[in-house]
Amino acid sequence: QVRLQESGPGLVKPSETLSLTCTVSNYSINTDYYWGWIRQPPGKGLEWIGNIYHRGSTYYNPSLKGRVTMSVDVSNNQFSVKLTSVTAADTAMYYCARLRVGVAYSWGQGTLVTVSS
């Protein structure tokens, strides 16, 4: 059964860059699935951040105004997200997911990132 695990700093200072990695186990990232990130501010709903294919094609949510970049590391079966110029509004639980046609079939357990000085 596929397993996804997010990792990265739990605390980021305002104006700095949030960086998270998702490690995929029991399933090759080098397949016909897409891989993506979804976030959830505390007590709120879900927001689509974007997704990436193993060959590198990406889609990012325009609401993030060019602050997001995703990459994939096939050799380590990982994919990553960077979000620049963070503010308190970026405080959220960040989930990585395995996707097909936009549907998140498998999810990581999530990692809470707090933006605070």
Place this chain on the structure above:
Amino acid sequence: EIVVTQSPGTLSLSPGERATLSCRASQSISYTYLAWYQQRPGQAPRLLIYGASNRATGIPDRFSGSGSGTDFTLTISRLEPEDFAVYYCQQCGSPPYTFGQGTKLEIK
């Protein structure tokens, strides 16, 4: 961007009852591109339904989805204690793939 609206915001029912949750999109989407997720407290969401009516692997048959165009429904035929959670619908037809704000299903 397609806006997805769920109703009601909160649904109070008892175990054994039938739950009907609604999801409306701001523009028509193919039934192929509508999904439902369940999120229990402290857990990640999990996929329940894709393609509006297809149950994901391991999902009990008391969960069913229907609808087309702009209006979709998730039905839970007989509520079990573990079904009390928050439910989200998502349109996957047009990026960005937007979610509804959620329906909280609580024990009456």
